[in-house]
Amino acid sequence: MAAPTPPGETCSFAEITAIPAIRERWEKVRRYFFLRESTYDMTNRCNIRCEGCYYFTGAKQFAGERPDESAWRSLMQAERERGITFAVLAGAEPSLVPQLCRICAEIIPCGAIATNGLKALPRDIDYRIHISVWGNDRTSSEIRKADNMLVRQMANYRDDPRAVFVYTFTPHNIDEAKEVTALLAANGQQITFNMFSAPVGYTGPLRHSPASLARTAAMMTELLHDHPRTVLFSAYNIVAHTHALGLHDLFSCPYPRRNPSTAIGLGRSFRQYRTDLRWDRAAACCVPDTDCRDCRHYAAGSAVVTARMFRHATDSETFAAWLDYVDTYLAVWMHGYTKGPNLCDHPVVPPASH
Ligand code: SF4
Numbered sequence: 001m002a003a004p005t006p007p008g009e010t011c012s013f014a015e016i017t018a019i020p021a022i023r024e025r026w027e028k029v030r031r032y033f034f035l036r037e038s039t040y041d042m043t044n045r046c047n048i049r050c051e052g053c054y055y056f057t058g059a060k061q062f063a064g065e066r067p068d069e070s071a072w073r074s075l076m077q078a079e080r081e082r083g084i085t086f087a088v089l090a091g092a093e094p095s096l097v098p099q100l101c102r103i104c105a106e107i108i109p110c111g112a113i114a115t116n117g118l119k120a121l122p123r124d125i126d127y128r129i130h131i132s133v134w135g136n137d138r139t140s141s142e143i144r145k146a147d148n149m150l151v152r153q154m155a156n157y158r159d160d161p162r163a164v165f166v167y168t169f170t171p172h173n174i175d176e177a178k179e180v181t182a183l184l185a186a187n188g189q190q191i192t193f194n195m196f197s198a199p200v201g202y203t204g205p206l207r208h209s210p211a212s213l214a215r216t217a218a219m220m221t222e223l224l225h226d227h228p229r230t231v232l233f234s235a236y237n238i239v240a241h242t243h244a245l246g247l248h249d250l251f252s253c254p255y256p257r258r259n260p261s262t263a264i265g266l267g268r269s270f271r272q273y274r275t276d277l278r279w280d281r282a283a284a285c286c287v288p289d290t291d292c293r294d295c296r297h298y299a300a301g302s303a304v305v306t307a308r309m310f311r312h313a314t315d316s317e318t319f320a321a322w323l324d325y326v327d328t329y330l331a332v333w334m335h336g337y338t339k340g341p342n343l344c345d346h347p348v349v350p351p352a353s354h
């Protein structure tokens, strides 16, 4: 990247965006600022049961299902009318109700589906598909009680440009990320990284420690370097998601659960619908029932870090790091968006609010 501002020296937004590489990336990402997300629990059933699953924590798992397609159609039409342009279909396992996923995609054309990948979603549902991976197949057998998971996931989504594998780092699967990433690279598939973020009240062994955060950062850095075409991530993603502070303490989470404002942004527009098609403002965020102090979830970061543009517009290096984060987020969430080379290849300290 050309002519970064020396660290510690601030400059104006016009000066920052006068740098050609930054201006080009800024013009590329700002075209997607129309995206307004909400999330939808599609079913309260899952075909496996993982340790530490945040869906099966708290009240949302007990919401009844609304399997009637007309109710879903009405909901999505109302969502589109109130300005929602991006649908995230999640909890528990959306692939068990493909007919409802299809209705969502027909009415809101941009979206993503979080799945365990054991049942393939029909190809005509044109959303980005996030396939969760929690380690190699030995670890998945232990923690997710499912055998040959990666083999089955890769077979279900072979040559499918909708698919991106999401590897959740726990303190116990850090080294395994190497073999999983190499396997996906050999199969021409893409991977991005997530951090286990403890559900409220969780005291089990998957919660990260300062030592496991540091080891995870080192592994992410190595994988990003070794597999730049396979790994959708950046140096600043690594900083933001392995910092000793969680995302809320670093950047102040804008989701309604943490943000009382109903005037602008996510505080105004975001809703998290449960399977009974109700939503609760007090619980609304993309990962409800996650402990905010421990929240380093990739879905949370996509909104929390991205929303803090002005905080990062202090100097060219910090803004380039933020642009890498946004470019990564769009590549992970928008089907058809291609990530560019990272502009900033080293860790940048997250700016404090000012
Ligand atoms: S696959 Fe997802 S929803 Fe199902 S138990 Fe595991 S984490 Fe929970």
Ligand code: SF4
Binding pocket: 247, 248, 253, 254, 255, 257, 258, 284, 285, 286, 287, 288, 289, 290, 291, 292, 295, 300
């Ligand atoms: S769990 Fe994460 S995304 Fe949800 S409100 Fe807390 S900090 Fe925000």
